[in-house]
Amino acid sequence: MGSPPLFYRWSSKIIPWLGILAIIFLTLGLFWGLLIAPTDYKQGDVYRILYVHVPSAILGQSIFMFMAACGLINVVWRAKISGMMLKSAAPIGMSFTLIALVTGSVWGKPTWGTWWVWDARLTSTLILLFIYAALIGLYSSIDDKTKADRAVSILSIVGLAIIPVIKKSVDWWQTLHQPSTFTLTSSPSMSPEMYQPLLLCVIGFYLIFAFTLTLNLRNEVIDRERSKNWVKQIFVN
Amino acid sequence: MLLQGTDLQILTQPLLRFDMRSSVLDWLGIILKRDLIIAFRRSSTYITPLVFFLIVITFFPLALGPQESLLSSLAPGVIWIAALLASLLAVESIFSEDFRDGSLDDFFVSLEPSFILVFAKVMVHWLITGLPILIASSLAAIILYLPLESFVPMILSLLLGTSFMSLLGALGAALSLGKSAILSAIIVLPFSIPTLLMGTSVVTFSLNNQDYSGFLMMMGAMLAIGIPMLCLLTVEALLLNYD
Numbered sequence: 419m420g421s422p423p424l425f426y427r428w429s430s431k432i433i434p435w436l437g438i439l440a441i442i443f444l445t446l447g448l449f450w451g452l453l454i455a456p457t458d459y460k461q462g463d464v465y466r467i468l469y470v471h472v473p474s475a476i477l478g479q480s481i482f483m484f485m486a487a488c489g490l491i492n493v494v495w496r497a498k499i500s501g502m503m504l505k506s507a508a509p510i511g512m513s514f515t516l517i518a519l520v521t522g523s524v525w526g527k528p529t530w531g532t533w534w535v536w537d538a539r540l541t542s543t544l545i546l547l548f549i550y551a552a553l554i555g556l557y558s559s560i561d562d563k564t565k566a567d568r569a570v571s572i573l574s575i576v577g578l579a580i581i582p583v584i585k586k587s588v589d590w591w592q593t594l595h596q597p598s599t600f601t602l603t604s605s606p607s608m609s610p611e612m613y614q615p616l617l618l619c620v621i622g623f624y625l626i627f628a629f630t631l632t633l634n635l636r637n638e639v640i641d642r643e644r645s646k647n648w649v650k651q652i653f654v655n
Numbered sequence: 656m657l658l659q660g661t662d663l664q665i666l667t668q669p670l671l672r673f674d675m676r677s678s679v680l681d682w683l684g685i686i687l688k689r690d691l692i693i694a695f696r697r698s699s700t701y702i703t704p705l706v707f708f709l710i711v712i713t714f715f716p717l718a719l720g721p722q723e724s725l726l727s728s729l730a731p732g733v734i735w736i737a738a739l740l741a742s743l744l745a746v747e748s749i750f751s752e753d754f755r756d757g758s759l760d761d762f763f764v765s766l767e768p769s770f771i772l773v774f775a776k777v778m779v780h781w782l783i784t785g786l787p788i789l790i791a792s793s794l795a796a797i798i799l800y801l802p803l804e805s806f807v808p809m810i811l812s813l814l815l816g817t818s819f820m821s822l823l824g825a826l827g828a829a830l831s832l833g834k835s836a837i838l839s840a841i842i843v844l845p846f847s848i849p850t851l852l853m854g855t856s857v858v859t860f861s862l863n864n865q866d867y868s869g870f871l872m873m874m875g876a877m878l879a880i881g882i883p884m885l886c887l888l889t890v891e892a893l894l895l896n897y898d
Contacts (some may be wrong), residue, residue: 559831
């Protein structure tokens with residue numbers, strides 16, 4: 419799947435499947451989670467935002483890991499497609515991180531009483547958002563696209579190394595300052611009736627990511643290779 | 656003609672020395688000397704960050720009020736934020752001048768390791784921004800009523816932290832070479848958060864008479880990993896301009 423024309427042909431077959439699977443998983447997971455799963459004895463129905471919040475928080479982080487892996491491949495092997503992948507994944511990851519933050523504060527208002535708490539997890543998610551913004555800002559500042567890819571790859575490698583340190587230091591910072599008066603979802607273990615739909619939602623969100631990433635990537639490939647013959651052949655016929 | 660010839664010789668002398676397969680340390684020394692001479696010929700390079708640092712420090716008592724208890728409890732954070740911002744101020748100049756006048760090209764075509772070049776540039780940047788800030792921070796600590804016992808941890812944490820910031824700053828400068836200075840700051844700032852958190856923790860812990868050595872070790876570890884990794888990535892970033 420390395421070369422752009424090969425990827426283009428290969429991805430056009432896979433796209434409908436990804437879309438259909440994503441719709442199936444999301445419909446099942448959200449329907450189950452929002453309507454069938456039992457009401458939380460403590461939080462009531464408010465907790466159901468978890469079925470959007472948790473998957474998007476997971477995606478926000480794992481998309482960054484994905485990008486850093488792409489960045490490493492791009493820097494070491496100069497694989498063109500991995501640079502494009504990195505570029506196409508960035509806005510998706512940033513959106514998921516933003517969704518996680520917004521749904522989190524919407525959830526926080528009724529349960530904690532405030533929109534925002536300087537909790538370790540919230541803080542490191544906010545920092546992750548800033549790192550996404552830095553990557554996208556760097557990309558948009560460089561005109562030459564392959565150069566921009568490599569610049570962003572280099573920065574994402576730094577991000578990969580520094581994100582564990584950020585998590586750890588935010589944890590220390592959290593314990594250093596007053597322990598938060600609120601605790602994140604104090605119920606330590608979730609009941610399986612609540613957990614199973616969440617799992618479906620997470621898989622659904624991953625599929626949505628794969629789907630949108632492939633769409634973005636196809637656009638990127640066509641945009642960059644527009645002067646090549648294979649693109650002309652596709653669009654002329 | 657003759658005069659022109661000798662002039663030319665003086666100008667190319669350092670370049671001739673590059674060709675002799677000098678040891679890595681010689682090469683480091685040559686760049687350090689060259690860049691420090693350039694920096695000291697223009698006093699604004701090392702005075703601007705220093706003055707900026709002190710002005711930012713002065714703004715906090717003006718904005719928050721002069722109460723001693725308030726200021727001394729805020730001092731670690733205030734000093735650290737001012738130090739971070741001041742060390743990012745001159746970041747853009749690390750490579751831009753050499754890139755514009757072509758000396759960077761010469762450095763790269765010389766057969767010497769470019770890793771050393773970047774390392775020397777980082778050292779020079781630290782010497783002209785980090786070191787003045789380090790010295791000025793004692794003054795800032797007095798202004799902000801930081802207790803005397805916290806001076807040593809503050810200096811130690813700033814020593815490690817500003818060095819790491821110079822490394823990160825060099826990468827930001829290399830990535831945004833020829834672009835606006837503010838871009839390199841935006842690129843670098845999110846990655847400087849662990850340094851900020853750990854640096855302020857060191858000073859705050861010492862204020863509360865707690866053991867802060869763990870944070871210092873962590874910052875030292877970041878520096879030890881950062882020197883090889885960030886210098887190599889900076890070389891990679893600089894080479895983007897020579898495709």
